[in-house]
Amino acid sequence: MTLKDASAYNIQFLDGRPVFIDTLSFEQYIEGEPWVAYRQFCQHFLAPLLLMQQTDIRLNQLLRVYIDGVPLDLASALLPKRSWLKKHSLLHIHLHARSQKKYADTSGSVQRPAHTNVSRIGHLGLLDSLMNAVRDLKWLPENTEWRDYYADNSYSDEGFADKQELVKNYLYILKPSSVWDFGANTGEFSRLAGTRGIPTVAFDIDPACVELNYQDLQRQEQPCILPLLLDLTNPSPGIGWENRERDSLADRGPVDTILALALVHHLAISNNVPLDMIARFFSGLGRSLIIEFIPKDDVQVQRLLSGRKDIFDNYSQEEFEHAFSQYFTIEQTGAIRDSGRIMYLMRRKE
Missing domain, CATH: 3.40.50.150 (Vaccinia Virus protein VP39)
Known part of the structure; x- marks a missing residue:
């Protein structure tokens, strides 16, 4: 099985624990098909987390404006230059944003490159890379007006x-x-x-x-x-x-x-x-x-x-x-x- 949606709204909290609630997002995995929810995951999860950790925690407010996640070209522009030297942000945000721009048609929608074929190992490797990217993100709150x-x-x-x-x-x-x-x-x-x-x-x-x-x-x-x-x-x-x-x-x-x-x-x-x-x-x-x-x-x-x-x-x-x-x-x-x-x-x- 795989997920056809990766919206942050599919995660709700029960007793302080994040719980996945959208069981209709599951569909049968087809060998060779790329993960269709990859862009959505990057916009809903990875891009906001990177912006909060590397640029400014207040950029979480972008999710109030962009209901389908932070656009990757915007995230790429707002992330610091040093993020280009980090593997996960380079691959999943900067190069991903450039790929979107390259394959966008005149109406602004994104077209999949022809002859795209992703092996099962490649699919699992992508998921593993995304999990590692999220796990590597830590934010240690510094002194603020009200924490003490x-x-x-x-x-x-x-x-x-x-x-x-x-x-x-x-x-x-x-x-x-x-x-x-x-x-x-x-x-x-x-x-x-x-x-x-x-x-x-x-x-x-x-x-x-x-x-x-x-x-x-x-x-x-x-x-x-x-x-x-x-x-x-x-x-x-x-x-x-x-x-x-x-x-x-x-x-x-x-x-x-x-x-x-x-x-x-x-x-x-x-x-x-x-x-x-x-x-x-x-x-x-x-x-x-x-x-x-x-x-x-x-x-x-x-x-x-x-x-x-x-x-x-x-x-x-x-x-x-x-x-x-x-x-x-x-x-x-x-x-x-x-x-x-x-x-x-x-x-x-x-």
């Missing part, structure tokens, strides 16, 4: 433990069947849900945090948690045909419970999103909410305000509760020890 957040925040040891207990208690009360943790960082609080067997998606804007979270989960063999990259101020839209081929973030909800810990001040102050708009946004995504409010005199909020004028007169606990009370019922609150921070348990109004 837990070691540099406003909590005392007692306060941090207190926050963990509050989240545990709220999860016990809610007993959610699914959790989305927005601003999860490296997943410290996502694990409080995941270890209970609750399917949890740990979203964060920092690729380093997402990568470190995933590596830790793999080492510890912890199921139920999936770390994903997400800019909450620019969430994944519906893409593809009629914007319905791949669902938007909103279309994938609502989830049972949202965790929004040490997050609201970033949305309200760093990104100028009014509190009532934040509350409305969360109400469309989740049936219940475990959320933390950080007051303006907190050192983390003061850091955000240090380089700009304080125009946030409405950023207060009173205004926060008023805004969220329009969409949620506040059921419990808890002050975090040694800080002015407050934890809330809320349920969406129906």
Whole structure:
């Protein structure tokens, strides 16, 4: 058997493990036929990984624009010159892109060279080369803005433990069947849900945090948690045909419970999103909410305000509760020890 498709969308995650789901992609192997999914694999897997590792991790965003994978001529242009000296990138990206250009007709489609014949050994050799290319790619996250957040925040040891207990208690009360943790960082609080067997998606804007979270989960063999990259101020839209081929973030909800810990001040102050708009946004995504409010005199909020004028007169606990009370019922609150921070348990109004 062989695969006629090599789309990244054929891989989904279950308990933190990648699982191939498109069994209809299997077809009978015919001796001498080249692998028809070779270009697609390079565009969906190898090219994005090479660009992230050798050029800039943020180039993963190209996959939002190119739903059928990163065009090989674009990948070739963006990769550094030293990549021409590496066997795998030379063969599968640079020379592959040139071959596509050579055999492209005037309409832009790619024509297969005449008399193409690939032996079984050659077919297996190609697959082995691609596997080695992917296995050789490692990315070691360097210092970024948020990866050391837990070691540099406003909590005392007692306060941090207190926050963990509050989240545990709220999860016990809610007993959610699914959790989305927005601003999860490296997943410290996502694990409080995941270890209970609750399917949890740990979203964060920092690729380093997402990568470190995933590596830790793999080492510890912890199921139920999936770390994903997400800019909450620019969430994944519906893409593809009629914007319905791949669902938007909103279309994938609502989830049972949202965790929004040490997050609201970033949305309200760093990104100028009014509190009532934040509350409305969360109400469309989740049936219940475990959320933390950080007051303006907190050192983390003061850091955000240090380089700009304080125009946030409405950023207060009173205004926060008023805004969220329009969409949620506040059921419990808890002050975090040694800080002015407050934890809330809320349920969406129906």
